[in-house]
Amino acid sequence: MSNVPNALSQREARILGIIETARSKPAKFRDERITMAHGAGGKATARLIEGLLAPAFGMTALDDAGAVDTDLAITTDAFVVKPLRFPGGSIGDLAVNGTVNDLAVAGARPLALSLSLILEEGLDAATLAAEVEAIAAAAREACVTIVAGDTKVVERGHADGLYVTTTGIGRRDPRATLSPASARPGDRVLLSGAIGEHGTAIMLARGEFELDAAVESDTRSLWPDVDALLGAAGPHLRCMRDATRGGVASVLNELARASGVAMLVREAAVPVRPAVAGACELLGIDPMHVANEGVFVAIVAPEGAGAALAAMPDGVDVGEVRTEPPGMVLVETSFGGKRVMDQLVGDPLPRIC
């Protein structure tokens, strides 16, 4: 028998799982109905998870007590992106990369995926075959094996072509000692690349806006980048997060709350490509709230920031961790002013992943 214990540790569950948006003060769930906002990755999602799901499953507030007692990590994600195909990718790519990236930013090397499909009656076989091929190609690219699967069919009008759920198994990398509660004043806030591309590509692909811009989703596996970062600055790395639903703003808010610190971001330092910036301005959305599928935030101790940036080909230092006001994210504008950058409220960008 191996020395893997009889159950995956609660702590891993907390780090990776259902409680990934945990805050210092758990929200209460008193909503009467589910709205699109509950799926947006912002405040309503936090209420649903912290107020209903986490307590029901015996997961309490995030802490980093106790040793990790297994080297395997697990994460799961449902994908309901609309449309199924968009510039730069498709639901199949997302379903692999999204889950692989959750493992990667938790410091776990992705090994294997399970795949569950919910198909709508009438879905044409060519669409399905294209997504199956996209899943297979993304899995090869990310060096993960599909080890289990399931397929269900629902009647016409009870899904949107197909929904995909993937569950990822990874092996914790010993170079990673990460916790969302470990950010300390003075730490640097790094971004792995230009933001807002995935969400903008999806919005444009829907054709709801009379706007034509060449923006492609950034969907890809982040493990190679994380691997390089762990090699260059592992001991100095406090925590990483991929900035998906809710964007960089939501990630920073969650980390600020989990660590009881403030984050200060210099707006001028945040890389946003002109086409994305233009589209977001026209759509009235802050790129910091827009989903990414190939960008992560890394909080790094100041003495490791240089080595970390050297290992990140497109990495940028965008700000720092501060003491006050705890649990909040401030943006320093190009004009020198400061404003609070909150989590998403409502769901301006539904079904982005």
Added chain:
Amino acid sequence: MSNVPNALSQREARILGIIETARSKPAKFRDERITMAHGAGGKATARLIEGLLAPAFGMTALDDAGAVDTDLAITTDAFVVKPLRFPGGSIGDLAVNGTVNDLAVAGARPLALSLSLILEEGLDAATLAAEVEAIAAAAREACVTIVAGDTKVVERGHADGLYVTTTGIGRRDPRATLSPASARPGDRVLLSGAIGEHGTAIMLARGEFELDAAVESDTRSLWPDVDALLGAAGPHLRCMRDATRGGVASVLNELARASGVAMLVREAAVPVRPAVAGACELLGIDPMHVANEGVFVAIVAPEGAGAALAAMPDGVDVGEVRTEPPGMVLVETSFGGKRVMDQLVGDPLPRIC
């Protein structure tokens, strides 16, 4: 580091996963559109899995070559049952028990589950809370921990209340040396209990038939039963399968094909409660094709059959493995005649789990 290897073995994937309906000759997928039949667990499902999914993910025909190189097993299932609540259970119970049972019949002790929810906009919070509680209660009952989760929301009319996907992680029990290809002529075919209850309960709960019968779903964790069976007759146990979608008939057909043997079932020996038998007769459905959520089939070497039955409180010997005709299941009727019992064709019982 533990001695768990760098990836879950391909063999485990084959045993547990996407290729669980593998036959000696893989079917081809040439259908133009997805129909409800692709979700029914019968021939169309086999075409989809063997003809499209398994080849894309590099999973070839079932074999039992090679040693198992890890003691962890993984399985996944989507649940789209309609209605959400029915006599004897709900989608939440099913989502835990169905996945736990896939592990159990593969000879793996269930340890942990991940949980992914797709919610329909407008779902009322009380319904969601009830299912969350059902999931938590079933998980406690089955002694598994929920270790990861995700929630997505789709617009009104793009789901049916909620869909649930669970992925299960189990530890392979060293007493189990199971393979669907290991059935040998002379082996006994055992059933763990009376059949047809889950599917019948769902059909009646839908109210599509003017039929009122007191039938409850048999949804429950099978691990305690499997544990007892492994203790009593482990070395003699060839293989187990929970008889869900497609019923006992589909399980026996799959095993007959995987082992290249025939199965002979004595119809009179198959336990069917009167209410189920009556409902199935009125609905024109063979109970052998009806889904169960708390019944499994065990193929046992003849010398172990007595001990196995003694360990199964409601176990019954319903038939035997024969040589001819290979890959087929024959039913001996009460009148002494024989008929071929095929897999389901089409989907007479949609969205049963």
